[in-house]
Amino acid sequence: MTSELEQELKHLIIDTLELEDVTPEDIDPDEPLFVEGLGLDSIDALELGLALQKRYGIKLESDSDETRHHFRNLRTLAALVEERRTA
Amino acid sequence: MTTPAMMYVHDWRAWQPGRRDTSHPRLSVAEKPAGSHVPAMLRRRLTGIGRALCDMLAELDVDADCPLLYASRHGDGERTLEMLNALAEEAPLSPARFGLSVHNAIPGVYSIGRGNRRTQQAIAASGDEFAALLVEARGYLAQGESSVIIAFAEQAIPVRFAEHFTTPTDTAAVALRVSLTPARDSWALTPRPLASDATTEGSPQPSDLIDWLCGARDELHCHRPRQAWSLVRAE
Known part of the structure; x- marks a missing residue:
């Protein structure tokens, strides 16, 4: 199950990251x-670090x-945002 | 008496989006070049002109084994200006954009994408790019390279800078594979000095080279050095 944040x-x-050939479905939350x-x-x-700072x-x-x-995978990234977001 | 050929053009490719007056099998007018010769993860960071160049270079150098001499007077003016504006506002720079802001960015991506580990040179010569490319190419050929690729690319100058330039620049790129020996269907490239009172049209731009390669002009003139070049089918 993919959460809204994910x-x-x-x-x-x-x-x-201008991943023009990638769709959201292509990103497996548990894959590196x-x-x-x-x-x-x-x-x-x-680039991603900068985007997390801006957003x-x-x-x-x-x-x-x-x-x-x-930055290991999408789940660890979502956990970070959940815990540390100020915006 | 005929002047001996300076070198031979074995093949060429060109890209000029939107160009309508010339159709030629070696010319692409695609608005969005595919860049299909470079893996997607590298290609994503290239703009249209970079993608077009990578495709042209891959076709001219199938074995990815030729030295590459690349020239552009202005490089990517729009992106450079974007970064300068960001700096002026003390906004953080995009690392990916910054990484590709060097003059040899396109040859670099091409070299990684195609595994070409030969010499590369990125040149800016204040408007004398074509003359500089020929001089450099001659040097490599004289050193024993059997062929060299020369590429010349320009993009439209950002509006903010345009008033400082008298030579209009169309977005276009051109690449030639040159050699000291003729081959089947090659063209002999011959220079001649221009008379001191000859009027010239300023610095040749990639779009002028395309006219010349397509046969729409007999000679390509350059005021500095005062030189003209012609292309004739080699026997």
């Missing part, structure tokens, strides 16, 4: 977002283990 994040990822799975790269990680007011350390954990 659905919103799928659109955020597709729009921000980076390298494997969706196949995003390090520039995408920075939800969440500031992350760019190269910490914690950030790595939050």
Whole structure:
């Protein structure tokens, strides 16, 4: 089951990262977002960090283990937004 | 007496969206070039001109083994201006846009996408891009490269800068595979010095090269150096 927030994040990822050939259905909430799975790269990680800051007011350390954990897949990302959003 | 050919053009490709006056099998006028020769995850960061160039280069260099000399006077003016505006407003820059704001961005993406690890050069020459490309190409060919790809691309100048330029720029890109030896169906590229009183039309733009390659003009003139180039089918 995909939550409303997860659905919103799928659109955020597709729009921000200009994933023109990807649909929300293609993003499996439990699959990795980076390298494997969706196949995003390090520039995408920075871009996504910026988008989270703009949309939800969440500031992350760019190269910490914690950030790595939050960016693992869509579910961990949704949990982060749920917990830390200020907007 | 005929001047010896400077080099031979073995093949070429061009892209000029919306161009109506010329139809040619080597010219694409697609508004949205596919960029199908580059994987989707790389392609997504390219604009139309980058996609068009990647397709043209892939067709000209099937084995992805030629050095690439790329020239553009202005690069991506719109995106550069967007970033400058963001900086002026102290807004954060998009890392992806910033990463692709370097002059060699398109050749770089092409090289990753096609696995071409040969030499690449990105040139801006204040309007003398075509002359600079020929000089550089000649150097690589003289060093023993059997063929070299030269590419020249420009986009329309942002409105905010337009008043500072007298040469109108159409969005267009052109790429040629050149060599010191003729091949079947190649063209001999021959230079001649322009007389000091000859009037020239300013710096040749990619769209002028397309006219010339399509046979719509006999010579391509450049005021600095005062030089003209002609293309004749090699025997």
